Amino acid sequence: MIEALSARSLAWGRTENNIRALAGYAAARKAEIGRENVFDFSIGNPSVPPPPCVNEAFRALLEETDPVELHAYTPAPGLPSLRRAIARQLSEKSGTDFDWRQVYVTMGASAGLAAFCRAVLLPGEKAVAFAPFFMEYRVFAEAAGGALVTVPPREDMQPDLGALTSVLDEKVKLVILNSPNNPSGAVLTEESLRRISALLSDAERRYGHPVYLLADEPYRELLFDGRRPLCAADYYDDTVICYSYSKSLSLPGERLGYLAVSSRVRDREAVFDAIAGAARGCGYINAPSLIQRVVERCLDATADLDVYARNREALYGGLRELGFTCVYPDGAFYLFVKSPIPDAVAFSERAKRYELILVPSDDFGVPGYLRLAYCVPREMIDRSMGAFAALAREFGLKKE
């Protein structure tokens, strides 16, 4: 009996992730009772506009460039000038050389993650992610025929390296690192990075094949309190950087990012070729042409990211004062709040009664927390405090 459709594709198409489901609920609720009455912390869509250079670049390109050239196919890995600029920037900001010929421009970080999983994973092989993690990692690993293995966090949301040791078997080809982290806002310490590097190097020696470290860094510039980003490639040779301009340039819908294979990666040309082949198999022809040119002109700019730092203070401070327990976020634009009851899904449901839209952490591989995306207008945070106060009272939380 031959099935009409791929059961796996069907299942992925039918299991709406919780974020999209809650965002849909929030949209419907806003239509019903008015935008200003819903406190929507569901989705990680930047709330600050792109920096001015983005609009200037759009305008100049549309006015000055021959439209046939402007909208033409680019080479599959991206415009050489953009790839060169990315490699130069990465090399300057780290202690590692990046060669432009191993930079592949992708349609956002997700396309890069999906392609890289297909480039390195074979059926039966494994990728490792540190919980809490972006839920699509599992889909991408399984779509490549592999499996995702997860490592639970410590209480402070730093990776539990003992647990990492126990999952590093011969089948592990890939470890995904996401710092600053979605959904917890935690930033990996240099000490953790060194120890992960040592463990992966041991595994490579033990098993005789590469274990790639994929540094998924869409929040690289979203670091608070004067922290500077660490480049994983400085600590571990077989590192590939996955980046997106969604957050730093506030262009999430435009789908632009890249994979960059560090020059320290053994057989880096082959890794690049496998990325190119995997991307080809997914039907990527090239990342959108106009936006490649826009981003090339704005490579050193960012949106006003200080807004998120101020939002963090307001939300973290406000919730702490009401008696909520939160992970103090060093980066990204998410606050990870401990659910006052063990079942975070049930808590998220109760929060809806106060028009608070909070994403339960279960889908991120950790139970018992709520993710609050604070890339929202500041005044919404301020106005939400009354609702949080009522919620805190219902659950008997004590003011600090």
Place this chain on the structure above:
Amino acid sequence: MIEALSARSLAWGRTENNIRALAGYAAARKAEIGRENVFDFSIGNPSVPPPPCVNEAFRALLEETDPVELHAYTPAPGLPSLRRAIARQLSEKSGTDFDWRQVYVTMGASAGLAAFCRAVLLPGEKAVAFAPFFMEYRVFAEAAGGALVTVPPREDMQPDLGALTSVLDEKVKLVILNSPNNPSGAVLTEESLRRISALLSDAERRYGHPVYLLADEPYRELLFDGRRPLCAADYYDDTVICYSYSKSLSLPGERLGYLAVSSRVRDREAVFDAIAGAARGCGYINAPSLIQRVVERCLDATADLDVYARNREALYGGLRELGFTCVYPDGAFYLFVKSPIPDAVAFSERAKRYELILVPSDDFGVPGYLRLAYCVPREMIDRSMGAFAALAREFGLKKE
């Protein structure tokens, strides 16, 4: 022994297709001897600018829309307003109803083809393509775990339906139709479409599972001599339309297209869900946001496609006069020229001596032809005639 990389991804990344290779050669040659001295017929990149409404839409959207909203994530299947407009247009131009909830906006036709293969093909199952065909069909079918089976053409490049009958076994889940055709310029006749429909309906009854017809139609509007496009969904129930705005709006680099599941498809909601799941597995988050809005405003416009009709006359007439045998193209912007020697690859090499860049047909699944993309400046066609005359003389072709 565990391999470092996926051998299949590596192979796809390393086998440059002939078109890209020749286009690269042409670019290098232009740099060497001057653009005007190279007659580059290699690549199907539109030579006419987008219609004026495209630039107007860009300008208006960038000026008038809140940039946070303009560049935000859209729903994964695309903006509802765009999906509604596409469904309305398809329904109006055919005798079949298309429901917007089964329109999935993709990053160009290739992304749609790749996703659809993953939605319906399981390991060991087959897709059928009529030769000559777009070479990536094979990659997409194999990337889904399936295989591509090809049906050779008749001399006039219409499908050989006897040959189709012989390949339609139980494992065939999908038949891909591309009319107007890349690379031959042939347009499927209504009679052929009726007979294909009858054969696929027979196969469905015989094997008890759907055999989907995927109508890959990026050249739908590029029809000459007053011809009107046929909608495959009017002839066959289990039809899915795959479209791209690359050619009709001259936006190939911007990557926008769609998959539309006809309302006659049994279990059309499930087909749509499987498409959505397959797209998710490939890391598609949404098609680029700004360009979705631009295309929505220009849905009934096209670039000045008459330019291609005039180019066709000039190139076809000129080459016929020099003694070349050509398939008369009823659509698209390609001329399929018979190689004067059996080995079209060798002929393509010889043509380079006259600075003529012609793609041999072998990669399209038919030996012995050359594809000439005539989406080029008209004056290049005129100037190329001296080079073609010298080539004709070398191979002893006789003037008409």
